[in-house]
Amino acid sequence: MINLNRVAREIKTIGLYDLVLQDVQRIAGKNRVDEAKILQILEKNPEILQDYMQTNVEYNLSNIHLKDINVQNLKDECRQEAQTFNENLEKLRALEKYTLDFEQSATLVIIFSIEFFVLFSVQYFIVLLNLKEWQWWIYSLFASSVAFAYWYGKKQSRLYAKNKQRYEVLYLQTLQLLEALEEKECIKKEDLLIHECEEHV
Structure with a gap:
């Protein structure tokens, strides 16, 4: 595609x-x-x-360099498969962000950024505000935020893996559907190709 x-x-x-x-x-x-x-x-x-x-x-x-199929101009026997194809394209576009490796995702960057902010806040409270008598409470808060960030990162990693797998299965199904529609002469793949990205223009 x-x-x-x-x-x-x-x-x-x-x-x-x-x-x-x-x-x-x-x-x-x-x-x-x-x-x-x-x-x-x-x-x-x-x-x-x-x-x-x-x-x-x-x-x-x-x-995904294909546009949706215009179902109004299709024969009745093609219309249902074309609608399924369009629905699949929409789902693929929604799942596409999960094809990125989690280690390179913005989600991981956000998690680390928050943790650095929390770390510097901890240092600020202890050193600059002279809250040494509260330091164990502050450090325990930091430790719990690290534990939460680790748990959340693992959860997001599993979500990325699960959705990437869903994407790959749906991608293959959609390709097969496209080939079937072409074989029935319902559409021509060439007519569906998007030749320019609107974001680049």
Whole structure:
């Protein structure tokens, strides 16, 4: 469900993907690469595509380069499957953020940021406000916040793993549904491709 021509064009022309472009240039052995060369490299080096997709998820951009099917213009026997396809696309877009590794997610960054804030607050209360007689209470509060952060991090990690698995299963089902709709000549995949990201324009 990813438009490789769009991927190649975006890697070449959009600054967000400069690190990916540098990897492409390193593999190509030259600084100037055209879209055809990028496509060749994408086919031979799937890690480049993974880096592109990872960048998209980090910046809340979708890796699903298909638009919903307009069900009004379809034959009756195609309409139900097309509606299911559209529902699946919506679910995939909602689950897409979970394809990011939890260790690289914003959730983990937020947890660590809060813990650093709590740590500096603890030091502030004890040292600057001269609350040494309360230090054990303050340290126990900090320790409990660390325990809570650890528990919450583990919970979120499991949520990411569970939703990533749901995403992968639903992705395959949706691909099969797309192929079935194409075989029945209900749609053409080419008509559903999104050729430009609105966020980049």
